[in-house]
Amino acid sequence: MDGGRPTNERPTTNEEPPTSGSRRKSVLSDHPVFPILLSTDMAASRTFYHDTLGLDIMAESDDRIVLRCGGGTQLAITNSTVGTSDAQTQMAWRVPDIGAALADLRARGVRIEEYVAPDPPTADGIADMGHSWAAWFIDPSRNVLSVVQPKS
Numbered sequence: 001m002d003g004g005r006p007t008n009e010r011p012t013t014n015e016e017p018p019t020s021g022s023r024r025k026s027v028l029s030d031h032p033v034f035p036i037l038l039s040t041d042m043a044a045s046r047t048f049y050h051d052t053l054g055l056d057i058m059a060e061s062d063d064r065i066v067l068r069c070g071g072g073t074q075l076a077i078t079n080s081t082v083g084t085s086d087a088q089t090q091m092a093w094r095v096p097d098i099g100a101a102l103a104d105l106r107a108r109g110v111r112i113e114e115y116v117a118p119d120p121p122t123a124d125g126i127a128d129m130g131h132s133w134a135a136w137f138i139d140p141s142r143n144v145l146s147v148v149q150p151k152s
Helices: 042-052 098-107
Strands: 036-039 059-060 064-068 074-079 089-094 127-128 132-138 144-150
Touching: 036 042, 042 059, 042 074, 064 089, 064 098, 089 098, 098 127
Parallel strands: 036 074, 089 144
Antiparallel strands: 059 064, 064 074, 127 132, 132 144
């Protein structure tokens, strides 16, 4: 029992859900998020994220790796038989200096992608997105990752 409730029961709430069009602040706006990426090869993903990118492993099993990222955030990699079929950016790191971030990634052996129109065109791997500069790289399971430096 935990707080008078068996621990295997789903927590309940007495709060009414907000009505349609309500402007009440969401509980989700106060909590960090963490992306979950799919991996078709957990060993290759472990090597890429831990050894190549240098992220610390917080927890690991045959089906999942949880990695520590900045600001108390986490990244989860989960085993998948099909992986991702999406060519869009799956996740991005906000960085203060995109040039320094790319230099570090390249020094670690990470290939930075180059794009031409109709994709955002890049020069030396960096695209001017208007509000920010961005660069992309791809993990062993074809997840598209990004580093982004806001202009403001």
